[in-house]
Amino acid sequence: MNRHLLSAADLNRDDALLVLDTAEELARLADRPIKKLPTLRGRTVVNLFFEDSTRTRTSFELAAKRLSADVINFSAKGSSVSKGESLKDTALTLEAMGADAVVVRHSASGAPHRLAHWIRGSVVNAGDGTHEHPTQALLDAFTMRQRLGRVEGLHVTIVGDVLHSRVARSNVLLLHTLGAEVTLVAPPTLLPVGVDAWPCDVSFDLDAVVPKSDVVMMLRVQRERMHGGFFPTTREYSRRYGLDARRMATLPDDAIVMHPGPMNRGVEIAAEVADSVRSTIVEQVANGVSVRMAVLYLLLGGGMAEAVESAA
Amino acid sequence: MSGQNSWVLKGVRPLGGEPTTLFVDDGVLVDAEPSGAQSFDADGLIALPGLVDLHTHLREPGREDAETVETGTLAAALGGFTAVHAMANTEPVADVAGVVEQVWRLGQDAGHCDVHPVGAVTVGLRGEQLAELGAMAESAARVRVFSDDGKCVHDPMLMRRALEYLRAFDGVIAQHAQDPRLTDGAQMNEGVQSARLGLVG
Ligand SMILES: [Zn+2]
Numbered sequence: 001m002n003r004h005l006l007s008a009a010d011l012n013r014d015d016a017l018l019v020l021d022t023a024e025e026l027a028r029l030a031d032r033p034i035k036k037l038p039t040l041r042g043r044t045v046v047n048l049f050f051e052d053s054t055r056t057r058t059s060f061e062l063a064a065k066r067l068s069a070d071v072i073n074f075s076a077k078g079s080s081v082s083k084g085e086s087l088k089d090t091a092l093t094l095e096a097m098g099a100d101a102v103v104v105r106h107s108a109s110g111a112p113h114r115l116a117h118w119i120r121g122s123v124v125n126a127g128d129g130t131h132e133h134p135t136q137a138l139l140d141a142f143t144m145r146q147r148l149g150r151v152e153g154l155h156v157t158i159v160g161d162v163l164h165s166r167v168a169r170s171n172v173l174l175l176h177t178l179g180a181e182v183t184l185v186a187p188p189t190l191l192p193v194g195v196d197a198w199p200c201d202v203s204f205d206l207d208a209v210v211p212k213s214d215v216v217m218m219l220r221v222q223r224e225r226m227h228g229g230f231f232p233t234t235r236e237y238s239r240r241y242g243l244d245a246r247r248m249a250t251l252p253d254d255a256i257v258m259h260p261g262p263m264n265r266g267v268e269i270a271a272e273v274a275d276s277v278r279s280t281i282v283e284q285v286a287n288g289v290s291v292r293m294a295v296l297y298l299l300l301g302g303g304m305a306e307a308v309e310s311a312a
Numbered sequence: 313m314s315g316q317n318s319w320v321l322k323g324v325r326p327l328g329g330e331p332t333t334l335f336v337d338d339g340v341l342v343d344a345e346p347s348g349a350q351s352f353d354a355d356g357l358i359a360l361p362g363l364v365d366l367h368t369h370l371r372e373p374g375r376e377d378a379e380t381v382e383t384g385t386l387a388a389a390l391g392g393f394t395a396v397h398a399m400a401n402t403e404p405v406a407d408v409a410g411v412v413e414q415v416w417r418l419g420q421d422a423g424h425c426d427v428h429p430v431g432a433v434t435v436g437l438r439g440e441q442l443a444e445l446g447a448m449a450e451s452a453a454r455v456r457v458f459s460d461d462g463k464c465v466h467d468p469m470l471m472r473r474a475l476e477y478l479r480a481f482d483g484v485i486a487q488h489a490q491d492p493r494l495t496d497g498a499q500m501n502e503g504v505q506s507a508r509l510g511l512v513g
Binding site: 187189204205226227228230240 | 481
């Protein structure tokens with residue numbers, strides 16, 4: 001594995017499978033009364049969040065703590081960052097603190113990449129702008145494997161605001177690496193120019209694609225996009241690109257429905273779909289911790305055999 | 313089958329062709345003379361395919377005093393038009409599925425020619441927010457041509473979004489080649505005549 005995890009493209013097939021296998025071993029921990037491993041004792045993991053995301057930060061924090069790492073939550077609010085300290089100055093401060101890993105969330109695409117040039121520790125991208133969110137893609141792949149037994153050969157349909165979605169970008173890359181066949185479905189306004197060069201298919205017709213899908217992943221669509229003119233109304237968006245019970249009924253028997261959260265019930269996903277047995281939304285949250293443990297563990301120098309042994 | 317609408321058109325010239333005889337059986341061109349067809353001396357006349365008018369104002373609903381779907385399509389059919397596109401500046405504006413379906417149904421009921429309602433690109437032709445283009449496309453009217461006509465979509469970003477959005481169902485936008493900032497109060501083409509007449513170009 002590379003020293004950093006900035007993009008899902010940093011992982012080749014073996015790397016990705018190693019993360020998933022390690023996460024699977026580590027997931028067994030969650031069933032034990034004592035969930036902690038001594039593996040990263042004495043190592044320091046910094047959560048550097050320039051954007052509010054309690055869910056993702058908590059997930060990384062829990063992952064690091066279960067591996068016995070020291071965790072520092074460095075939130076941009078109330079810190080020197082909001083007083084105009086540059087990203088580089090922040091990086092130098094973290095470097096001086098001896099951070100072994102920096103988990104960074106930033107509103108600017110590319111910020112983790114910049115950071116990686118300035119510090120010696122590992123940088124984990126926890127979501128940068130409209131670029132990538134590789135650990136989300138890993139936990140999604142993990143969830144698919146858990147439910148369907150494999151990722152290779154699955155038909156995965158990703159629906160919604162691809163243009164602004166770091167989840168979509170990371171998923172397209174990782175799922176392609178793992179041998180799944182991805183189809184993006186969105187209004188043409190919410191697909192980036194140049195999407196034709198991505199390793200996936202594109203469709204504007206959700207009804208045509210759903211019956212051929214093993215996995216349907218619904219992306220969050222923000223109501224603000226309506227005011228940006230990307231679509232006329234949330235009503236039309238839901239009708240054309242939302243997953244309701246009628247569309248869900250056309251899925252193959254074993255197919256699952258995913259959502260990275262937080263959901264807009266009644267916009268991209270109907271409440272009865274979100275709460276159905278096909279929905280993996282709650283599992284995705286739980287799997288997030290296991291996958292992030294695996295990523296931190298592997299980036300900070302752990303080998304696979306050791307991981308399995310200590311989890312046993 | 314034969315009837316009132318079965319004809320033998322003698323000496324007619326299909327556009328760009330030589331004079332010939334055409335057989336029409338109940339409104340449809342056929343190879344042989346239908347029984348009971350009426351003969352018509354079309355010497356000197358030209359046979360054209362059904363014409364399509366991309367820009368009409370049938371004024372219904374809202375301005376039935378000026379025109380209705382019935383009167384407009386009757387005039388169109390008499391002029392050789394088999395399809396007309398009805399612009400969206402009705403009252404209410406044709407910016408939702410309900411209005412375009414109404415206009416389409418009126419056309420079906422009148423029965424003179426096909427009526428293809430043109431959907432508004434923006435709500436109320438106001439140029440601010442996209443109308444429900446997808447709902448109009450999927451309605452019984454199956455709208456594929458959208459236009460704010462004389463109002464023009466003058467916000468370039470909104471126009472970009474509209475053009476992209478329509479790709480999902482192969483729609484097109486008809487737009488006057490004008491910018492409202494440049495045509496404020498305009499009355500005629502700007503040039504020697506507008507200068508002489510004192511009219512705004
Ligand atoms: Zn007009």
